Amino acid sequence: MLESQRDKFALPPEISYLDCAYMSPIPLASIEAGKRGTAVKAEPWKMTIDSYYDGVEEARTLAAGTIGATADDVAVIAATSYGLATAAKNVPVPAGSTIILMENEHPSHRYVWYELAEQNGGTVTVVAKPEDGDWTPTLVAAIRDSGLPVAVVAGTLLHWFEGTRVDIEQVAEAVREAGACLVMDGTQWVGAVPFDVREIQPDFLSFATYKFLLGPYRLGFLYASERWHREGKPLEHHAWHRYNGDKPDFYVETVPGYKAGARRFDMGERSDFAVLPVAIESLKLIESLGLPAISERLSFLNDRIWEEALRHELVPAIDPLRVPHISILDMKGRLPEGVGAKLKAENIHVTVRGVKVRVSPHIYNDEKDIPRLFEVLSANALD
Known part of the structure; x- marks a missing residue:
């Protein structure tokens, strides 16, 4: 299975960024391509x-x-x-x-x-x-x-x-x-x-x-x-x-x-010239890794997310209708106000809307990002 590609991104080790469905970081090679593209003008x-x-x-x-x-x-x-x-x-x-x-x-x-x-x-x-x-x-x-x-x-x-x-x-x-x-x-x-x-x-x-x-x-x-x-x-x-x-x-x-x-x-x-080269470099990375391998990696990470959610008793069951690359955790009455800010304070980034937490990893995520998220969610969950 494809390993984490974190080394290809400018992600500090203390950051657990699990919010790709909001906005992804761009690879280091894409950043450099953007610099060269901007310099064209x-x-x-x-x-x-x-x-x-x-x-x-x-x-x-x-x-x-x-x-x-x-x-x-x-x-x-x-x-x-x-x-x-x-x-x-x-x-x-x-x-x-x-x-x-x-x-x-x-x-x-x-x-x-x-x-x-x-x-x-x-x-x-x-x-x-x-x-x-x-x-x-x-x-x-x-x-x-x-x-x-x-x-x-x-x-x-x-x-x-x-x-x-x-x-x-x-x-x-x-x-x-x-x-x-x-x-x-x-x-x-x-x-x-x-x-x-x-x-x-x-x-x-x-x-x-x-x-x-x-x-x-x-x-x-x-x-x-x-x-x-x-x-x-x-x-x-x-x-x-x-x-x-x-x-x-x-x-x-x-x-x-x-x-x-x-x-x-x-x-x-x-x-x-400042934007298109960034996209080209990112698309080259996706092509080189292969969409099947990327999809398998994201499915693996999302399986871990649901396993942790169950282990911490934050959801009653795995959603049988879930997609393989995004996890929506419906915590119902267990999600306290301000939990999004608490997660950010711990350098953990997801989307919180109402009673739901959307977790969306990508190839830059390590397996350790997931337990970090659930340690904070579990510690702040309402009884």
């Missing part, structure tokens, strides 16, 4: 037209590899919300149709659908959290039993904070049967679990790099299926995603055609 006279293209294509290819796609399928974008807004600009939502999403979905995967439904005379169907916590049959039933034509389903592999899994294969099958579009947010899992767009066939999959991809803030990628390579309309227009944008006379032709594939959805200033 210090000497702009050394730049060539290739400076605007080479890194972009490398990043595109590496990102595609994390989801079983090809470089032609992937656009370089600013954020998950940018990609979802792009999807919303393209998917058809006729008047009288509905968009289906889970209750308490992440704002980036929620607000845009309400606006689109309102603009087009459609509705939003919010699927309430089921009593048993199993989203899959509830979502599938909502799609198949909808009294309205289903236009879009907002999909994912897990509820972004509940941490409970969604069988996206079953959901995708129901979406296809309904003739709807499947738009996915992958920010909370791309880089942590293997995924293949060829199997699930979403219309769009948007994901940021700052969590499990170990990358920078303000950068993401958008997968677009082949249909949208031909029909898709981008959010913005610039020379970089059109043919001949790399030619000295790029401004002569009035409106050149879009470049091949999903490149038409690329954001402006996509080659950001």
